[in-house]
Amino acid sequence: MTELFDAMPAGTPDVPVRLRERLATAAERAGILDVAYRTVDTPVGSLLLAATPAGLVRVVYATSGHDAALADLAGRVSPRILHAPARLDAVARQLEEYFTGRRRAFDVPLDLRLASGFRRSVLAHLAEIGYGRTESYAQVATAAGSPRAVRAVGTACATNPVPVVLPCHRVVRADGSSGGYVGGTAAKQTLLSLETP
Known part of the structure:
Protein backbone atom coordinates (compact mmCIF):
# COMPACT_ATOMS: atom_id res chain seq x y z
CA MET A 1 0.00 0.00 0.00
CA THR A 2 1.05 3.55 -0.52
CA GLU A 3 2.89 5.03 2.42
CA LEU A 4 1.16 8.18 3.62
CA PHE A 5 3.75 9.38 6.11
CA ASP A 6 3.74 13.14 5.86
CA ALA A 7 5.69 15.05 8.47
CA MET A 8 5.49 18.45 6.79
CA PRO A 9 3.56 21.06 8.74
CA ALA A 10 0.17 22.21 7.48
CA GLY A 11 0.33 25.06 5.01
CA THR A 12 3.68 24.07 3.48
CA PRO A 13 3.79 26.17 0.28
CA ASP A 14 4.42 23.25 -2.10
CA VAL A 15 1.43 21.27 -0.79
CA PRO A 16 -1.76 23.35 -0.93
CA VAL A 17 -4.15 23.03 1.99
CA ARG A 18 -7.08 21.94 -0.21
CA LEU A 19 -5.02 19.13 -1.70
CA ARG A 20 -4.08 17.96 1.80
CA GLU A 21 -7.74 17.99 2.84
CA ARG A 22 -8.79 15.99 -0.24
CA LEU A 23 -5.97 13.51 0.33
CA ALA A 24 -6.98 13.10 3.99
CA THR A 25 -10.63 12.58 3.07
CA ALA A 26 -9.76 10.04 0.37
CA ALA A 27 -7.38 8.16 2.66
CA GLU A 28 -10.01 8.07 5.41
CA ARG A 29 -12.67 6.73 3.00
CA ALA A 30 -10.27 4.10 1.64
CA GLY A 31 -9.40 2.96 5.16
CA ILE A 32 -5.70 3.61 4.68
CA LEU A 33 -5.30 6.48 7.16
CA ASP A 34 -3.96 4.82 10.27
CA VAL A 35 -2.77 7.92 12.12
CA ALA A 36 -4.10 11.45 11.67
CA TYR A 37 -2.36 14.43 13.22
CA ARG A 38 -2.60 18.17 13.71
CA THR A 39 -1.09 20.82 15.95
CA VAL A 40 -2.81 23.28 18.27
CA ASP A 41 -1.45 26.39 19.93
CA THR A 42 -2.00 26.51 23.70
CA PRO A 43 -0.77 28.48 26.72
CA VAL A 44 1.85 25.72 27.20
CA GLY A 45 3.08 25.90 23.60
CA SER A 46 2.29 24.03 20.44
CA LEU A 47 0.88 20.54 21.02
CA LEU A 48 0.92 17.80 18.40
CA LEU A 49 -2.23 15.67 18.54
CA ALA A 50 -2.30 12.25 16.86
CA ALA A 51 -5.18 9.80 16.65
CA THR A 52 -5.85 6.35 15.28
CA PRO A 53 -9.38 5.17 14.42
CA ALA A 54 -9.52 3.88 18.04
CA GLY A 55 -8.81 7.28 19.59
CA LEU A 56 -6.23 9.82 20.68
CA VAL A 57 -2.86 8.07 20.74
CA ARG A 58 -0.38 10.94 21.37
CA VAL A 59 -0.18 14.49 22.69
CA VAL A 60 3.33 15.85 22.23
CA TYR A 61 4.90 19.07 23.50
CA ALA A 62 7.07 21.00 21.03
CA THR A 63 10.01 20.56 23.42
CA SER A 64 9.83 16.81 22.77
CA GLY A 65 9.97 17.32 19.00
CA HIS A 66 6.90 16.92 16.82
CA ASP A 67 8.82 15.42 13.89
CA ALA A 68 10.51 12.90 16.18
CA ALA A 69 7.11 11.92 17.61
CA LEU A 70 5.68 11.38 14.12
CA ALA A 71 8.67 9.22 13.19
CA ASP A 72 8.19 7.23 16.41
CA LEU A 73 4.49 6.72 15.60
CA ALA A 74 5.45 5.57 12.10
CA GLY A 75 7.65 2.90 13.61
CA ARG A 76 5.43 1.84 16.52
CA VAL A 77 1.91 2.23 15.11
CA SER A 78 1.92 2.62 11.32
CA PRO A 79 3.78 4.52 8.61
CA ARG A 80 0.42 5.59 7.15
CA ILE A 81 0.31 8.99 8.85
CA LEU A 82 -1.25 12.10 7.40
CA HIS A 83 -1.95 15.66 8.48
CA ALA A 84 -5.75 15.34 8.81
CA PRO A 85 -6.95 17.98 11.29
CA ALA A 86 -10.67 17.17 10.99
CA ARG A 87 -10.26 13.83 12.74
CA LEU A 88 -8.92 15.72 15.76
CA ASP A 89 -11.46 18.57 15.87
CA ALA A 90 -13.18 17.23 19.01
CA VAL A 91 -9.89 16.93 20.89
CA ALA A 92 -8.78 20.40 19.78
CA ARG A 93 -12.13 21.86 20.86
CA GLN A 94 -11.94 20.20 24.29
CA LEU A 95 -8.37 21.43 24.79
CA GLU A 96 -9.45 24.97 23.93
CA GLU A 97 -12.31 24.67 26.44
CA TYR A 98 -9.91 23.35 29.08
CA PHE A 99 -7.40 26.16 28.59
CA THR A 100 -10.15 28.80 28.76
CA GLY A 101 -11.56 27.35 32.00
CA ARG A 102 -14.74 25.92 30.47
CA ARG A 103 -13.80 22.22 30.78
CA ARG A 104 -12.57 20.23 33.76
CA ALA A 105 -12.39 16.72 32.27
CA PHE A 106 -11.83 15.32 28.80
CA ASP A 107 -14.31 13.08 27.04
CA VAL A 108 -12.51 11.68 24.01
CA PRO A 109 -11.71 8.08 23.08
CA LEU A 110 -8.13 7.09 23.87
CA ASP A 111 -5.85 4.59 22.19
CA LEU A 112 -3.36 3.63 24.92
CA ARG A 113 -1.49 0.97 22.93
CA LEU A 114 1.80 2.76 23.66
CA ALA A 115 1.58 1.93 27.37
CA SER A 116 1.34 -1.45 29.07
Missing part, protein backbone atom coordinates in the same frame (compact mmCIF):
# COMPACT_ATOMS: atom_id res chain seq x y z
CA GLY A 117 1.63 -3.21 32.42
CA PHE A 118 2.09 -1.01 35.47
CA ARG A 119 2.35 2.12 33.33
CA ARG A 120 -1.12 1.41 31.97
CA SER A 121 -2.42 1.07 35.56
CA VAL A 122 -0.94 4.46 36.42
CA LEU A 123 -2.57 6.04 33.36
CA ALA A 124 -5.92 4.57 34.36
CA HIS A 125 -5.60 6.18 37.77
CA LEU A 126 -4.56 9.59 36.40
CA ALA A 127 -8.05 10.07 34.97
CA GLU A 128 -9.41 9.73 38.52
CA ILE A 129 -7.36 12.64 39.91
CA GLY A 130 -9.90 15.43 39.78
CA TYR A 131 -9.45 18.91 38.37
CA GLY A 132 -7.72 21.18 40.88
CA ARG A 133 -6.46 18.23 42.97
CA THR A 134 -3.02 16.68 43.19
CA GLU A 135 -1.66 13.37 44.45
CA SER A 136 1.84 12.37 45.39
CA TYR A 137 3.80 9.78 43.45
CA ALA A 138 3.40 7.48 46.46
CA GLN A 139 -0.38 7.92 46.50
CA VAL A 140 -0.55 7.08 42.80
CA ALA A 141 1.68 4.02 43.31
CA THR A 142 -0.68 2.76 46.02
CA ALA A 143 -3.77 3.45 43.90
CA ALA A 144 -2.17 1.62 40.95
CA GLY A 145 -1.60 -1.45 43.12
CA SER A 146 2.14 -1.24 43.86
CA PRO A 147 2.80 0.98 46.90
CA ARG A 148 6.58 0.66 46.62
CA ALA A 149 6.72 1.56 42.92
CA VAL A 150 7.11 5.32 43.43
CA ARG A 151 9.91 5.67 40.86
CA ALA A 152 7.93 3.60 38.37
CA VAL A 153 5.07 6.09 38.75
CA GLY A 154 7.52 8.86 37.81
CA THR A 155 8.53 6.89 34.72
CA ALA A 156 4.89 6.25 33.81
CA CYS A 157 4.13 9.96 34.08
CA ALA A 158 7.23 10.87 32.06
CA THR A 159 6.16 8.50 29.28
CA ASN A 160 2.44 9.32 29.41
CA PRO A 161 1.46 9.26 25.72
CA VAL A 162 -1.41 11.74 26.21
CA PRO A 163 -0.36 14.38 28.76
CA VAL A 164 -2.89 17.09 29.66
CA VAL A 165 -5.75 14.76 28.63
CA LEU A 166 -4.55 12.18 31.17
CA PRO A 167 -3.39 14.67 33.82
CA CYS A 168 0.08 13.52 34.92
CA HIS A 169 0.70 17.19 35.77
CA ARG A 170 -1.45 16.58 38.88
CA VAL A 171 1.14 14.17 40.30
CA VAL A 172 3.56 15.97 42.63
CA ARG A 173 6.28 15.17 45.14
CA ALA A 174 5.37 14.20 48.71
CA ASP A 175 6.47 17.64 49.95
CA GLY A 176 4.03 19.32 47.55
CA SER A 177 6.67 20.58 45.11
CA SER A 178 5.84 20.00 41.49
CA GLY A 179 8.61 17.62 40.40
CA GLY A 180 9.45 16.92 36.76
CA TYR A 181 7.14 16.98 33.78
CA VAL A 182 7.32 15.88 30.16
CA GLY A 183 6.45 19.40 28.97
CA GLY A 184 8.88 21.06 31.37
CA THR A 185 8.39 22.51 34.82
CA ALA A 186 7.01 25.82 33.49
CA ALA A 187 4.25 23.96 31.61
CA LYS A 188 3.43 21.93 34.72
CA GLN A 189 3.18 25.09 36.81
CA THR A 190 0.95 26.71 34.18
CA LEU A 191 -1.41 23.73 34.18
CA LEU A 192 -1.54 23.55 37.99
CA SER A 193 -2.14 27.31 38.24
CA LEU A 194 -4.88 27.11 35.62
CA GLU A 195 -6.71 24.58 37.80
CA THR A 196 -6.26 26.48 41.05
CA PRO A 197 -9.38 28.43 42.03
Whole structure:
Protein backbone atom coordinates (compact mmCIF):
# COMPACT_ATOMS: atom_id res chain seq x y z
CA MET A 1 0.00 0.00 0.00
CA THR A 2 1.05 3.55 -0.52
CA GLU A 3 2.89 5.03 2.42
CA LEU A 4 1.16 8.18 3.62
CA PHE A 5 3.75 9.38 6.11
CA ASP A 6 3.74 13.14 5.86
CA ALA A 7 5.69 15.05 8.47
CA MET A 8 5.49 18.45 6.79
CA PRO A 9 3.56 21.06 8.74
CA ALA A 10 0.17 22.21 7.48
CA GLY A 11 0.33 25.06 5.01
CA THR A 12 3.68 24.07 3.48
CA PRO A 13 3.79 26.17 0.28
CA ASP A 14 4.42 23.25 -2.10
CA VAL A 15 1.43 21.27 -0.79
CA PRO A 16 -1.76 23.35 -0.93
CA VAL A 17 -4.15 23.03 1.99
CA ARG A 18 -7.08 21.94 -0.21
CA LEU A 19 -5.02 19.13 -1.70
CA ARG A 20 -4.08 17.96 1.80
CA GLU A 21 -7.74 17.99 2.84
CA ARG A 22 -8.79 15.99 -0.24
CA LEU A 23 -5.97 13.51 0.33
CA ALA A 24 -6.98 13.10 3.99
CA THR A 25 -10.63 12.58 3.07
CA ALA A 26 -9.76 10.04 0.37
CA ALA A 27 -7.38 8.16 2.66
CA GLU A 28 -10.01 8.07 5.41
CA ARG A 29 -12.67 6.73 3.00
CA ALA A 30 -10.27 4.10 1.64
CA GLY A 31 -9.40 2.96 5.16
CA ILE A 32 -5.70 3.61 4.68
CA LEU A 33 -5.30 6.48 7.16
CA ASP A 34 -3.96 4.82 10.27
CA VAL A 35 -2.77 7.92 12.12
CA ALA A 36 -4.10 11.45 11.67
CA TYR A 37 -2.36 14.43 13.22
CA ARG A 38 -2.60 18.17 13.71
CA THR A 39 -1.09 20.82 15.95
CA VAL A 40 -2.81 23.28 18.27
CA ASP A 41 -1.45 26.39 19.93
CA THR A 42 -2.00 26.51 23.70
CA PRO A 43 -0.77 28.48 26.72
CA VAL A 44 1.85 25.72 27.20
CA GLY A 45 3.08 25.90 23.60
CA SER A 46 2.29 24.03 20.44
CA LEU A 47 0.88 20.54 21.02
CA LEU A 48 0.92 17.80 18.40
CA LEU A 49 -2.23 15.67 18.54
CA ALA A 50 -2.30 12.25 16.86
CA ALA A 51 -5.18 9.80 16.65
CA THR A 52 -5.85 6.35 15.28
CA PRO A 53 -9.38 5.17 14.42
CA ALA A 54 -9.52 3.88 18.04
CA GLY A 55 -8.81 7.28 19.59
CA LEU A 56 -6.23 9.82 20.68
CA VAL A 57 -2.86 8.07 20.74
CA ARG A 58 -0.38 10.94 21.37
CA VAL A 59 -0.18 14.49 22.69
CA VAL A 60 3.33 15.85 22.23
CA TYR A 61 4.90 19.07 23.50
CA ALA A 62 7.07 21.00 21.03
CA THR A 63 10.01 20.56 23.42
CA SER A 64 9.83 16.81 22.77
CA GLY A 65 9.97 17.32 19.00
CA HIS A 66 6.90 16.92 16.82
CA ASP A 67 8.82 15.42 13.89
CA ALA A 68 10.51 12.90 16.18
CA ALA A 69 7.11 11.92 17.61
CA LEU A 70 5.68 11.38 14.12
CA ALA A 71 8.67 9.22 13.19
CA ASP A 72 8.19 7.23 16.41
CA LEU A 73 4.49 6.72 15.60
CA ALA A 74 5.45 5.57 12.10
CA GLY A 75 7.65 2.90 13.61
CA ARG A 76 5.43 1.84 16.52
CA VAL A 77 1.91 2.23 15.11
CA SER A 78 1.92 2.62 11.32
CA PRO A 79 3.78 4.52 8.61
CA ARG A 80 0.42 5.59 7.15
CA ILE A 81 0.31 8.99 8.85
CA LEU A 82 -1.25 12.10 7.40
CA HIS A 83 -1.95 15.66 8.48
CA ALA A 84 -5.75 15.34 8.81
CA PRO A 85 -6.95 17.98 11.29
CA ALA A 86 -10.67 17.17 10.99
CA ARG A 87 -10.26 13.83 12.74
CA LEU A 88 -8.92 15.72 15.76
CA ASP A 89 -11.46 18.57 15.87
CA ALA A 90 -13.18 17.23 19.01
CA VAL A 91 -9.89 16.93 20.89
CA ALA A 92 -8.78 20.40 19.78
CA ARG A 93 -12.13 21.86 20.86
CA GLN A 94 -11.94 20.20 24.29
CA LEU A 95 -8.37 21.43 24.79
CA GLU A 96 -9.45 24.97 23.93
CA GLU A 97 -12.31 24.67 26.44
CA TYR A 98 -9.91 23.35 29.08
CA PHE A 99 -7.40 26.16 28.59
CA THR A 100 -10.15 28.80 28.76
CA GLY A 101 -11.56 27.35 32.00
CA ARG A 102 -14.74 25.92 30.47
CA ARG A 103 -13.80 22.22 30.78
CA ARG A 104 -12.57 20.23 33.76
CA ALA A 105 -12.39 16.72 32.27
CA PHE A 106 -11.83 15.32 28.80
CA ASP A 107 -14.31 13.08 27.04
CA VAL A 108 -12.51 11.68 24.01
CA PRO A 109 -11.71 8.08 23.08
CA LEU A 110 -8.13 7.09 23.87
CA ASP A 111 -5.85 4.59 22.19
CA LEU A 112 -3.36 3.63 24.92
CA ARG A 113 -1.49 0.97 22.93
CA LEU A 114 1.80 2.76 23.66
CA ALA A 115 1.58 1.93 27.37
CA SER A 116 1.34 -1.45 29.07
CA GLY A 117 1.63 -3.21 32.42
CA PHE A 118 2.09 -1.01 35.47
CA ARG A 119 2.35 2.12 33.33
CA ARG A 120 -1.12 1.41 31.97
CA SER A 121 -2.42 1.07 35.56
CA VAL A 122 -0.94 4.46 36.42
CA LEU A 123 -2.57 6.04 33.36
CA ALA A 124 -5.92 4.57 34.36
CA HIS A 125 -5.60 6.18 37.77
CA LEU A 126 -4.56 9.59 36.40
CA ALA A 127 -8.05 10.07 34.97
CA GLU A 128 -9.41 9.73 38.52
CA ILE A 129 -7.36 12.64 39.91
CA GLY A 130 -9.90 15.43 39.78
CA TYR A 131 -9.45 18.91 38.37
CA GLY A 132 -7.72 21.18 40.88
CA ARG A 133 -6.46 18.23 42.97
CA THR A 134 -3.02 16.68 43.19
CA GLU A 135 -1.66 13.37 44.45
CA SER A 136 1.84 12.37 45.39
CA TYR A 137 3.80 9.78 43.45
CA ALA A 138 3.40 7.48 46.46
CA GLN A 139 -0.38 7.92 46.50
CA VAL A 140 -0.55 7.08 42.80
CA ALA A 141 1.68 4.02 43.31
CA THR A 142 -0.68 2.76 46.02
CA ALA A 143 -3.77 3.45 43.90
CA ALA A 144 -2.17 1.62 40.95
CA GLY A 145 -1.60 -1.45 43.12
CA SER A 146 2.14 -1.24 43.86
CA PRO A 147 2.80 0.98 46.90
CA ARG A 148 6.58 0.66 46.62
CA ALA A 149 6.72 1.56 42.92
CA VAL A 150 7.11 5.32 43.43
CA ARG A 151 9.91 5.67 40.86
CA ALA A 152 7.93 3.60 38.37
CA VAL A 153 5.07 6.09 38.75
CA GLY A 154 7.52 8.86 37.81
CA THR A 155 8.53 6.89 34.72
CA ALA A 156 4.89 6.25 33.81
CA CYS A 157 4.13 9.96 34.08
CA ALA A 158 7.23 10.87 32.06
CA THR A 159 6.16 8.50 29.28
CA ASN A 160 2.44 9.32 29.41
CA PRO A 161 1.46 9.26 25.72
CA VAL A 162 -1.41 11.74 26.21
CA PRO A 163 -0.36 14.38 28.76
CA VAL A 164 -2.89 17.09 29.66
CA VAL A 165 -5.75 14.76 28.63
CA LEU A 166 -4.55 12.18 31.17
CA PRO A 167 -3.39 14.67 33.82
CA CYS A 168 0.08 13.52 34.92
CA HIS A 169 0.70 17.19 35.77
CA ARG A 170 -1.45 16.58 38.88
CA VAL A 171 1.14 14.17 40.30
CA VAL A 172 3.56 15.97 42.63
CA ARG A 173 6.28 15.17 45.14
CA ALA A 174 5.37 14.20 48.71
CA ASP A 175 6.47 17.64 49.95
CA GLY A 176 4.03 19.32 47.55
CA SER A 177 6.67 20.58 45.11
CA SER A 178 5.84 20.00 41.49
CA GLY A 179 8.61 17.62 40.40
CA GLY A 180 9.45 16.92 36.76
CA TYR A 181 7.14 16.98 33.78
CA VAL A 182 7.32 15.88 30.16
CA GLY A 183 6.45 19.40 28.97
CA GLY A 184 8.88 21.06 31.37
CA THR A 185 8.39 22.51 34.82
CA ALA A 186 7.01 25.82 33.49
CA ALA A 187 4.25 23.96 31.61
CA LYS A 188 3.43 21.93 34.72
CA GLN A 189 3.18 25.09 36.81
CA THR A 190 0.95 26.71 34.18
CA LEU A 191 -1.41 23.73 34.18
CA LEU A 192 -1.54 23.55 37.99
CA SER A 193 -2.14 27.31 38.24
CA LEU A 194 -4.88 27.11 35.62
CA GLU A 195 -6.71 24.58 37.80
CA THR A 196 -6.26 26.48 41.05
CA PRO A 197 -9.38 28.43 42.03
